[in-house]
Amino acid sequence: MKSAENTDAVHVWLVLWKAYRAVFEAANASIKHLCLGDSDFRVLEVLLHKGPLPVNTIGPKVELTPGSISVAVDRLEDRGLVTRKPCATDRRVHIVHLTTEGESVIKKAFAHHQREMEHLISDLPIQERATLIALLKKLGKSVDSRLQSCRKGKHLD
Template identity: 50%
Template sequence: MAKSAREETHVWLVMMKAYQAIMKYSLADMTCSGLGDSDFRVLELLLHKGCMPVNTLGPKVGLTPGAISIAVDRLFDRELVTRVESTEDRRVRIVSLTASGRALIEPLFEKHAAAMARVFSKFNEDELMQFEAFLKTAGRQAEALSQNRN
């Protein structure tokens, strides 16, 4: 039996509603710390991947060049990150966590991880792996279709 466009649209709608509910739940902990979603993503990436250039950091957290600059400025003003010129290329700024940034993001990330564990607690390990694979497949397909559109 052939799939109808309505089925895919319904899956998209369910996915978006779930995403919004999960974001609302997870943002509650972040906003208590004074961080927004993009600030949290930047600090979390620096925590787990270490220092990196601003132009590398932006795409990894889904921010445009302008938005990542603003986010880094905001975090720098709060003394949560440092930004230093690269020794190889003065046009490149390397961003890293400060001790204050680490002290903020480490417990916040642990709290976030526990919250996500509660959100996904109805799934067993195999279901989570399958769910992740489905999402990656859909994401890659959307990316490929977007590139073909240009």
Template identity: 40%
Template sequence: MSNREQEQSLKLFIVLSRAYRSINDHMNKHIHHHGLNPTEFAVLELLYHKGDQPLQQIGDKILLASGSITYVVDKLEQKELIARRACATDRRVTYAQITDKGTKLLEKIFPGHAEELHHMISVLSDEEKEACIEMLKKVGLNARNIYKGKE
């Protein structure tokens, strides 16, 4: 690998990191404005769009450590935005489900959230978005495969 190739990889990483930080910082402010932190929003959004989820699987789906899930679910339950429900067939499994209050909150804030995100990314054409999606998937899968090989 040449120095130029390595420099391009470093530059891409920096640009990607800065873009992510800019978008994420703005979206987090939007979420905080509605009394939620980003993790709480992610759990609510998952339950809103995908339905009831086993607590054990929520962390994997929103990329959060399992120990943190209990804390976040407790906070959302205290706010009456979600409820725990025991699995009818396996006592070891507990589901999180969004409440009516949680659904109403997401119905109120998600359209604005999606619009904010779209507004930031609208500088790209549909073709550019598709190309970015494919390229970033390719890089992510490669990184995952390299990492798995070193475990």
């Protein structure tokens, strides 16, 4: 007789964490061939899909602190992949733009990354992917809501 799957919250967390680690490691490996680190890839990718953005807008989109985003943009600028230009309406703000080379690098890197990610989850049929996405969104929203309550002085109960 087959035993029931362990559905304790701690076991769910452990399975989720192990899956995340495996996917994260594979995702990083898929972008390393172009000598891009994770944060550089994320900055270039957001600029590719969102267009030029102020430095302080990029940080939250790619989950980097203000100090880390400045270092990342400096590094990308040194490599000739992005430029910073003063905002026309507020010279205190600098807008980050992809250079022609930066656009070429991120398009190539993103296409490769997309193929690699597709290969990674190829064992999941479309319906299972949709279910997984829905469940992860539900979990994320639920946990985020509880954390927000906790920050307001309420307990996680």
